Amino acid sequence: MxxxxxxxxxxxxxxxxxxxxxxxxxxxxxxxxxxxxxxxxxxxxxxxxxxxRNKEELFFALFDLHAQRVVDRLDQAVGELDASDDPVRALFARAVTVDAAERRWYLLSTEFTLHAIRHPETARLLAERDRALREQIVGILARLFARIGRRPTADLDSLARLTTAVYEGSLAQSLVEPGELAPEELAVTYLPPLFDAVSEPVAPGEDAEQA
Amino acid sequence: MxxxxxxxxxxxxxxxxxxxxxxxxxxxxxxxxxxxxxxxxxxxxxxxxxxxRNKEELFFALFDLHAQRVVDRLDQAVGELDASDDPVRALFARAVTVDAAERRWYLLSTEFTLHAIRHPETARLLAERDRALREQIVGILARLFARIGRRPTADLDSLARLTTAVYEGSLAQSLVEPGELAPEELAVTYLPPLFDAVSEPVAPGEDAEQA
DNA sequence: AGAATCGGATACAGGTCTGTATCCGATACG
DNA sequence: CGTATCGGATACAGACCTGTATCCGATTCT
Structure with missing residues (x-):
């Protein structure tokens, strides 16, 4: 205070x-x-x-900033979903932009993750941060499914993990082979059908909300 | 001298x-x-x-050691290929073992790669080493195709790049989610059909060698 | 056996970084 | 307007780490 x-x-x-x-x-x-x-x-x-307090705390402050940006962008994109042919694809196409800042962040967070692997206390803090971010994303995914009138049949947490993995894996490859692969491509191509595969339509009558 | x-x-x-x-x-x-x-x-x-001369040179010495081990293992596996149902799969199953040493090396080389990204001179040396290793692998791939009586229709260098990417990508994922995914799984599962798709049988009569 | 050389130890010089303790000007508040 | 507090600057102490220059015992070769 x-x-x-x-x-x-x-x-x-x-x-x-x-x-x-x-x-x-x-x-x-x-x-x-x-x-x-x-x-x-x-x-x-x-x-x-x-x-x-130290350099680590500084990094975590940047982490929070970045996480907020990601969540905001996804959140807004879900809110503005139109009734297009493939709404999930449209969402990823809008929300997953890999610009220079995003690439820089990927490099930094990768370096920091390696650092954390050797420092258990730091690893704990990082894992906690990751968890919190994933929780936010789970919420967004839930909203997404509700919005498109489907109900997920898979665990949302693991789906959030997969989404992140695809995104980061794709980014890594595009860094190694710049120009060969657009970083967004894998996500935009493969995630929509996947999301479809792990959900089912809700019956017309039932769409009550529950926290 | x-x-x-x-x-x-x-x-x-x-x-x-x-x-x-x-x-x-x-x-x-x-x-x-x-x-x-x-x-x-x-x-x-x-x-x-x-x-x-310095720590970098030490790393490169370890790099050479590791590269030699990889090449030897692959080379030997190709030599011992039997006429099994799916020889390529058998080869990867034998040659691609991800043990603790392999995981340690992945962490180290990743850290070093990030370091190299910020140091152009080091990056040049690393790229040169990578190129040399890939060249060796291209040779092995050529022998492999000859051995199974097929002729590649794709560029071997890019195929070598892809093989490496799949291997490392899989390893990265299994480090992030230990236990969820066996590190060898992606390579063993997806590379055999892929190799099949990018090659064609040689006509019965022609199997002359050319360097 | 003696000379030349090699390989590793030791000592030196210099640089960088961290974290803390202290100080002082500026500002808000009564 | 005066005082208490805040925020950033300055100064200090200590720990590493690198690279080089020099030295000396050991060994090979003749």
């Missing part, structure tokens, strides 16, 4: 996050010292330590 | 490589200092710098 001159604070935090994003992109997680990040933000390490 | 007491040399080199493997497995590439590796080998940094 801080009360004081809390006006400059969010500004400073934002500048650090911005600088971190750029620095991580150029030099990776290990290669980015706290000093360089702070300098890039036009601040000193003092400011950094006043805002974050 | 060294002539002197070259008898202890290979011993020392081997001890350093062994220690590097263990240390990298426990602490990753970045996390392993040359000092720790040397100590683990029961030597000092002096010995290390007498045998390798």
């Amino acid at each position: 801080p009360k004081g001159l809390t006006k400059r604070r969010p500004q400073t935090t934002a500048r650090l996050l911005e600088a971190a994003q750029e620095t991580f992109a150029e030099r990776g997680f290990y290669g980015s010292s706290i000093e360089v990040i702070s300098e890039r933000a036009g601040l000193t390490r003092g400011a950094f330590y006043s805002n974050f | 060294p002539k002197g007491l070259t008898k202890r040399r290979p011993q020392t080199t081997a001890r350093l490589l062994e220690a590097a493997q263990e240390t990298f497995a426990e602490r990753g590439f970045y996390g392993s200092s040359i000092e720790v590796i040397s100590e683990r080998a029961g030597l000092t940094r002096g010995a290390f710098y007498s045998n390798f």
